[in-house]
Amino acid sequence: MATYNLALILGNPLNDAEFLLAKQTPPPKFGIEEYDSFVDSGLWDLPSKKLDLVEGELEPGSFVIEGLERTSLRNFDFDSAINKVLEQVGFKANDGGEWRFLKHLEEAEFGPGLPVHTVYISGKLLNRNQNLPGLCKWMSIQSCLSWLVDVKPSSDRVGPLVVLGLINDSVHSSEKVNTALDYQEYPPGVIIVPMRSRTAKPFHTTNLVVFAPERVKNKCKDYNFVAHGDALIVDPGCRANFHKELLKVVAPLSKKLVVFVTHHHRDHVDGLSIIQKCNPNATLLAHKNSMRRIGKGDWSLNHISVSGGEDICIGGQRLNIIFAPGHTDGHLALLHVDTHSLIVGDHCVGQGSALLDITSGGNMTVSR
Template structure:
C-alpha cells in the first residue's frame, strides 16, 4: 500500500516545560494503492485546502494539528522573519510564534512564552478598518529575566519598527523584559488594562500606553486579533483571540500542566475566574495558548477540566470547614495534604479566594468566623 519511507524532518521542541522536551521525527511515504475512502474522522485533503483551514479558521470546522503544519505546510509559506537559532521556538498556528524564555516564574515552570505575531501578507499594512491599534508586529508578555535580556534585545531589533506590545497582566514573569523593548524601540506602543498599568513600575515602562478594556481589535497586517477582558487571575487580566486561526491566548488563566494560581493581592477573584472560563468556552477556540507550558489542542476538554477541578477543590474546602477547620493553615493542611509544603503558599492564595466565593454564595457555616480566618492569614507563613 505504501511506497518507500524517508525521513522528512527532525524537530526539537522548545523548552516549554515543566517536563523534558518532546522531540519529533517526521517520516513521509507515498501511496502506491489508492484508497477510495477513509473512515471518519480521517479524510484526504490538499496542502492548499489544509492551509486555508488553518489561516481562515471557522467555528467547528476541521482543525489541522501542529505536526501537519510543521512537517508539510509551513515549508510552503515564505516568511520575512525567523527567530534566531539561539532562541528555540514554535510557530503554530500560522502567524503566531511562541518563544519560551527563562523567567522568574513559579515552579514547576521555568519559562514564559513570549508570543510574536507578524503579518503573513508580503505587502504588510493593516487590512481592517476598526482597529484600536495597528502595527507590523506584536509582542505579548515579554517577561524574560535579566539573564536573557540580550537575546530579547536581538529579537526586538530584528522586528519591524512599527511594534505593538501587549501584557496580559503585571506579574514579573510577564513584564520583566518591557524595559528592553522600550530601550530597543522607543516608538513601540504598549497596550494593557489600566489596573495592570497601575502595578507596572516606571523602571519597566516609562512612556505612555494605550488602555484596553476588552473588545478592542488589533491589526497586524492581515492578522486580526481581539482583546478579551479575562479577570480572575488578577483584576486586570486580559486574553487575546487570534481571529484568523481562532487561537486563544489565555495569559495565566490556564497553564500547560496543572492548575492556575490566582493572585488575591491584585484583585484575583474566584467568581470572575469561573465567569471568564465560561466565556472562553462560549468562544469555542481551536487552540489555547498559555504563557507557561505547551499549547492545548483540546480547549473545551481543558476548560471543563479546570471548572471541575475548581468546583471539587471548593467542595473539599467547604467540607474541611464543616469539619471544624477555622484558620487558613487548618484548611490548607487538610485540603492540600497530598501536596508538598513548598506549594502550600501559592495554594493558600486560591484557598482565600475560595472562602470569599463561598461567603458570597452564603454557603459558609454560621459558626465559621471570617474575622478569625482573616486574622490567621497573616500568620500562615510562620506556621509552615
C-alpha cells in the same frame, strides 16, 4: 532523556499533492455538564505514534528508511511504530513503498515535562484504500492552509504536526525570529518562543509571542482600532540573562511595534525595559489595573490602558482584546480573529491549575 514520537507523511498514490490526515481523539469527559456539553470542532493531523527505544542491538526491520542510517535514531523501534500507524489509518505494511527520513524536530520547552522530539518519515502508499476509516482523509498543503488562515466557527482544524512538519517548510509565512532558542510557529505567522523567566515551579519558561505578518490582505478598514502596528510582541517576561535573546528578537521588528501584556506579573513583564530601550516608538497595551502595577523602570513610554472589547490592527490583521479576570483583576486575553487563535496568558498553564493572586485581585467569581 526526551519523549520521541513518529509522525508519518503518507502520500496518495493517485495524487502527488495529497497526504493522509487522521482525526484526533477529543479529550476525555470530566463529568461536569457545562464542560462536557461543549462540542469542539474536529482536529486533523498527521497520524503518529510513540517511538520506543530498544536496549541493545536492534534487529534489521522490515521497513528500510532511506537516510535514517545517517542519524542517531537507529536504536528506536520504527518497525513497530510504523505498523501501528498504518493499522490506525486502515493500511497494512505491504501497502507502503519507499520510506524516507524527512527530519527530526525538538519541540520548544513549553512545560515541566520531558522535552518532546518528533521524527518525520515520509512514504508513498502503493495502494489507495477506497474504504478509508471515517476518521481519515486525504488533504493537500493548500487545503490545510485554507483551514488555518481563514477559520470559520465550528470548522475543522489542522494540528501542529502538519504545520511544523510540512507547511512551515513549503510556504513563506512570517519572517522567522532571530534567536538561537527553539520556538514554534503555529499557526503560520504566530511565533511562540518559550523564554526562561521568574515563573512558578514546576515551570521554567514564559511564552513570548511574536506576530509580524507580511504582505497580507488588509482586513482592518471597517473597525475602530485602539492601536495600529506592523508587529506585535506579547508578554516579554524573560530573566535578565535572556535579555540579549529578547533584544535579538525585537531589534529587527518594525519600529511601529505594539507590546501587549496579559497581566503584570514579573514573569510576563521583566523584559519590557529592554524593549523600550531598543524601540522608544513602541506602544504598550495593558489593563489599567496591570498598568498601575508596572513600574516606571519597566515602562515609561507611550501606553494605552484597555479594558476588553477593543480591537488592534497588526500588519492589516485584526486582534480582539478580551477581559479575562481571575488570575489577576487585570488579566487580558488576545484573539487573532482570522485563525481563531487565543492567547490566554496564565489562564491555561498546560499542567495543573492557574493560581489566583489575591494580592492582585485574583478571584474567580468576577469572571463568571
